Amino acid sequence: MGKLLVVGSVALDTVKTPFGEGADILGGSATYFSTAASFFTSVGLIAVVGEDFPQQHIAFLKSRGIDLTGLERRPGSTFRWKGEYTHQLNEAHTLDTQLNVFETFRPQIPEAYRAPDVLFLGNIHPELQLDVLHKVKRPSLVACDTMNFWINGQREALWKVLEKVDVLIINDGEARALGQDSNLVKVAKLVLSRGPKHLIVKRGEYGVLMFNEKQIFGAPAFPLEDVRDPTGAGDTFAGGFLGYLAATGNRSSEAMRQAIIFGSVMASFTVESFSLDRLRILDYKEIQARFAEFKRLTHFEDVQ
């Protein structure tokens, strides 16, 4: 198994945006995450799909070199999400969620997966996140995601997870809900006092902020003329971020900043098409070129 292990969802999405729509297209947090990460490092995936999950999607993930030993196929239907975006692309309106086999998902960790270098605990019940964490040899870097459903309903269990992770990656609404404060600097102080060494706040079209005890790093999102479908941008960001860190082995503040940019680069590609269509035809040279464009986007000279 690879350096980077991810547990999360694999789904079939039905998505409508002002620029098109897709029915039962490949989606899910672990799908976006692992595909993005696969451009940087070897990845193992722990997730569940139903009997109806198309073989072509399995073939795609395998073509990305992703280890699917941990992808269970169970009786029943695959997790389905249906959502819509208005012109205000920053926010999805969920129309329907059918958890199906994901509802009873209990991550099984194959023997070969038990010593990952980097672990990403995708957005699942905090107790399942904790269970996964207990079943592997402590990776050199553990990151996790969550959502308001757990923040509001499983707060204590969630804090127990956060005590044990290095990086929490959430969006700004979730950060404010977790910290029970509208000011992100105050939220970061609270979160960093409870375990994570880094808090990464995703702000969609407005970019990302990373807080640690000593510094803050901020990057805008890459301005795009054609954003067709924002679905999966946050998970793609996390995949690029952790994929780069797993690849380098470097955990310095400088590497973390570069990882933020690689995550932002990957997310900027994902939103250019529906599902993972842009990532299917992406090559590493394009990633490097957009990283350089990010530098031009944000650079300014010191003054004397």
Place this chain on the structure above:
Amino acid sequence: MGKLLVVGSVALDTVKTPFGEGADILGGSATYFSTAASFFTSVGLIAVVGEDFPQQHIAFLKSRGIDLTGLERRPGSTFRWKGEYTHQLNEAHTLDTQLNVFETFRPQIPEAYRAPDVLFLGNIHPELQLDVLHKVKRPSLVACDTMNFWINGQREALWKVLEKVDVLIINDGEARALGQDSNLVKVAKLVLSRGPKHLIVKRGEYGVLMFNEKQIFGAPAFPLEDVRDPTGAGDTFAGGFLGYLAATGNRSSEAMRQAIIFGSVMASFTVESFSLDRLRILDYKEIQARFAEFKRLTHFEDVQ
């Protein structure tokens, strides 16, 4: 008169935020703009106040070295704005607007003001902006602001102004209304095709984007633990931006980027207190220090 001329409003604001309130405190776009700019260059102000405008505010503006030859005092009351912010500090809710003497404001340009190096046309009727522009020797740099009221109600007159300005500085909602598109890259293409060489889009707590024909520059807002009152942040930004450019005389892309950071620095100070209270006690060393902090906030190394 100084290098930088501004026409806009001087007002008395009544503001309430979750962190305090103030009644009839010093406000107005030209007030914030000129005070911020005064840290960088000499400024002349064209505005109107009523008989009730406190002498202490005049004394404050004078103490900042601002030339008030163009500040008319007329019979009647000073422009008053009353607004409130919820915890979502990014948006003001206007409770009351009393234009008073500002309603019939016709900018008079003193002879000594007729050859400014840089001109900022604050948010007034586009025909008045055009009138000011016609009455001065063409400055080396002209920037303007506007608002949805003029974008929706005086679109043709506004485009006539924009044909003649170098820089349009507006917030993201205004940009989308002006370009009639939710995508800012598309809006920028349209705006840049109609006159301005630079479009600057202010996004409040999310920072700023600057577009020109060849490049985009993006900067986050400075993350602050204590934001007490966002009023005037946008005008302060514009004052810092144009003040720096007026001071340097440099119009290169590199100088524009530094100016964006100086504008952001000034705005970050303004929001720390009500009215212009933070700017009253600010010194240039603090501005330089925060500029350096901005560099640390946004810097990342190239990858090999």
